Amino acid sequence: MPERHDPDGRPNHRSARPEGSGGRPPRYVAPPGGGAGGGANPPDLSALLAAAVRVDTVDPEAEGRVLAAFRAARDEGAHGVARTRRRDDWRPEGERSRRWSVRAALVALTASVTLGGVAVAAIGTGGGARDDNDERGRTRPSSSAPDTATTAAPGSSAPGHADGPSDRPSSAQDTEAQCRAYESVKDRGQVLDSAAWQRLVEAAGGEKDVEAYCARQLTEAEERNGADKAKPGKSPVPSATAGNSSGNSSGDSPGGSPGKGSVQDAPGAKSTNGAKGKAG
Amino acid sequence: MAVARAQEGDEAAFAVAYRIVQPGLLGYLRGLVGDEAEDVASDAWLEIARDLGRFRGDGAGFRGWTATIARHRALDHLRRQKVRPRASALEQDMLDLPGTHSTHEQALEALSTEYALELVSRLPRDQAEAVLLRVVVGLDGPAAARVLGKRPGAVRTAAYRGLKSLARQLSAEGVTDDGPRTLGESR
Known part of the structure; x- marks a missing residue:
């Protein structure tokens, strides 16, 4: 990264450290204000850090592999058909959110239709069962006949x-x-x-x-x-x-009757009966 | 724009985009995974080359997109290795002590890079990543936040604290430093 080291000489001019101007170029210089003022001088530090950490030498072999992968993907047609996922969309915020709100609306619509269908199906089966019970149940109260x-x-x-x-x-x-x-x-x-x-x-x-x-x-x-x-x-x-x-008899053993479906209806029939008996 | 032309199949344009992005990306990865950075970057670029058609955005967006991919590859790598990033950077530092380099000046320059990485790796992880993405990759605050999956305010604070902490360490070591700095002495 030789070309990156040229700018490193700049901090020398601003350096508050006397020893910084010594025999070696100071990569990192203390901010003039010392530790307390450290936050006041981040741009210099940022530039130094970037210069030190970035890797400006390009490895031709690595680049060759990357370009080969690019050609392979392109020739397969992978670049044309690939769908843009949300994490691939780095357009500016407004553009992106409008686009995604449309997509989100479509997803929500699909989901609601799907869930609605499930709900209707559930109602269908549940309703059928309830109807059956109702028929049986209704006969007991109507046992006034x-x-x-x-x-x-x-x-x-x-x-x-x-x-x-x-x-x-x-x-x-x-x-x-x-x-x-x-x-x-x-x-x-x-x-x-x-x-x-x-x-x-x-x-x-x-x-x-x-x-x-x-x-x-x-x-x-x-x-x-x-x-x-x-x-x-x-x-x-x-x-x-x-x-x-x-x-x-039910009065004799009340504990036995509740529990079974058909038995549960007995009280209704009984009471009707009992009333009938008294009336008659 | 290079990325747009690359998406249309222009290999030379893709090479240009690679050369623009790779230095910062590799620096970021060195901060994350130490000397495995080249391997991880290679994996990341294979994915980038394959998924290029999915990307939407401009050059700045391309930096963020590639950084996200590289970060995922790095985290995968770390999970596989079960090695903390700072530990890997540390080992690398120990292996790269000066003396094996041909000239005095080269040793100092190499050390400065290693030293910078070592300082960054001493930071808490969120601060280190925020600093690297902002300073080394060159992302703006919102983009860095998106790469990290955090709120922009949190990333801004982390980057600020990280830089402040780095400055403090440098000034502290600057006071006591009166010779060529090596890792052994700095510890």
């Missing part, structure tokens, strides 16, 4: 479930629940088109056989459950007594 109430009451008698809730396979439970719900929705034609109802109809062997099928299912369920009560299925006649008994 006398026959539904009577069918619901025995099935949901708490002691049975409390005794052996895990004995019954879940499919039987589902069928049971569907059968109860069926009573209340069978007149609403379009509801029966749904896949769950179609399965029920299929299992029954035809739409007109559903009632019989359900009666069978519920009776079986009762028999599975009802070793304790030996309740005779679901005839409208024992409605009042069934309501009372179920009310009583």
Whole structure:
């Protein structure tokens, strides 16, 4: 770096150090004010530092390698297709921020559309599940219809479930629940088109056989459950007594009932039943 | 402008840009990784040559862009080596003590560069980098801040403190210095 050392002589003129003018050129000179005034003289120091640290000799071999890499990239066409990333954009601030704000807006738009789609999909599945529950749930409150109430009451008698809730396979439970719900929705034609109802109809062997099928299912369920009560299925006649008994029995063992999905509905049916029983 | 012409495929223009940028870049890298600077600079320039088409900006922007690439390569290197930059500079200093040089004057000149690097390497890392980017690479404050990924105010303060600290050390050693300065004596 010989050519860089010529300017190094300059500080001699400004040097406050007497020994600086000695036999060697002082690369680094103390600022005139000493340590306290050190910050006052940074330009000189900067120039000295730059002169000392910069490497002004070019290594031809290194340059040759770099230029070869340049040619290779250029001939591959890498310079034409490469996309400018944010860290490659060193244009002045205003120009850059305008350009990037457009890009940022596009990214935000894409992201919102994507996330929106995900959200809609999530709503779709979640909504479907909720609809199902609503259908089942709605049948229980609507068990103000006398026959539904009577069918619901025995099935949901708490002691049975409390005794052996895990004995019954879940499919039987589902069928049971569907059968109860069926009573209340069978007149609403379009509801029966749904896949769950179609399965029920299929299992029954035809739409007109559903009632019989359900009666069978519920009776079986009762028999599975009802070793304790030996309740005779679901005839409208024992409605009042069934309501009372179920009310009583749940009063006997309240702890057993909550927990199972179908059992949770029992209180609703029970209360309706109980009211009916009192009214009747 | 050389960079723009180089981006259009002009090799001679790229050579010009290289010769303008390389001295400061190599000085900066010497402050970061000591005598590995040539290797790291070589890696950095391969990346620069490859990614030239991505760059947008003028000559000053090109300095900042290349400094960023060089810095990343240097930090990669340091991570691989698990060696602190000041340690590597120190080892280099110890190996490069005068006496192996042919003439007295050459020894002094070589020492001055090494001594400058040694002083810089004594600074806290953020101050050393700020000083090197501002003074040696020749970046302005905002560009240096962008290279370092910091706020311009923080980099300005770091550069100021670094230079002040360097001046203080020089003045302190200047008082006690009454002979050819060598590293062994300065320690």
